Amino acid sequence: MQFAVNVPTSAGDSVHSQLAFCDEISWDAQVEFAVAVEGLGFDGVAVPDHVMTGSGPTTECFVTLAAIARETEDVYLYPKTVNNHFRNPALLAKQAATLDAVSDGRLKLGMGAGWKESEARAYGYDWPDAPTRLRMLEESIRILKRLWTEETVSFDGDYYTLDEAMCQPHPVRDPHPPIMVGGGGESFTLRITAQYADSWNFWGPPEVMQHKLDVLERHCEGYGRSFEEIERSWFARCLLREDEAELDALLDEHFPRFKPENVADSEYPLVGTPEQVRERLETFDEMGFGEVVVEFVDFPETTSAELFAERVAPAFR
Secondary structure (H helix, E strand, O other), rough: EEEEEEEOOOOOOOOOOOOOOOOOHHHHHHHHHHHHHOOOOOEEEEOOOOOOOOOOOOOHHHHHHHHHHHHHOOOEEOOEEHHHHHOOOOHHHHHHHHHHOOOOOOEEEEEEOOOOHHHHHHHHOOOOHHHHHHHHHHHHHHHHHHHHOOOOOEOOOOOOOOEEEEOOOOOOOOOOEEEEEEOOOOOOHHHHHHHHHEEEEOOOHHHHHHHHHHHHHHHHHOOOOOOOOOOEEEOOOOOOOOOOHHHHHHHHHHOOOOOOOOOOOOOOOOOEEEHHHHHHHHHHOOOOOEEEEEEEEEOOOOOHHHHHHHHHHHHHH
């Protein structure tokens, strides 16, 4: 398994409000955390793609990752997951190729159709229905791959038009940086994954993930593609402590949403001692997951990250 760490871009929205030790995101905290997790031996650093998530500061994904690229050496850099609706795909191809160049080939691009309508509306974007946004995502991925590998590209699609567009220099990675598609929609997202993606990421308990994998495998069969070509990636929020009493106290005071009786059916957080978290991960290892993306909810502290790196990750290397 490879392990990437999510570096939050905001502490104020409903998704990241569980970051109880962090009232406001700062660049200093982000870069210190990114450098720390690289030093601990994690494989990648992921940054969400949001421009406004609450009342506090939010840092932009690509600028944040470009700055992290200058402070790190080995971790892959993971926009996770790009909201396709925010950027023209030709501009996105240029941004991504540039980030791959400045990081010496360390880009892994996560792509999605977006989900936060209020954020898009606040910035003046229209908000088509989900099927339309997913069809736009499909065209974007096709455009990305062509711009990254061809000299000039003309494209006349349902949503995007290019006329002899160029993306020079091409990305460092040959033939192009890996593309992850994020999401669990069975009719559109998993079909797009089967056609175009190098990796697929979703979240949830083992039974949900296995069902999605079964659907993805059927889509692969329909397109004549090997299911094994697609990396399986899982996302989870994470909190570790060696002492169970200390962990229980933290959950009571700071992280009640991660107490077993409060966890939503759709979530499967990695909360516990290193031994308990390692046991939970064994199921996903047996299911063939090659990447786990973790968000340590005690950010900007590194206690959970340190325990994970020292006591969990080595069992899956």
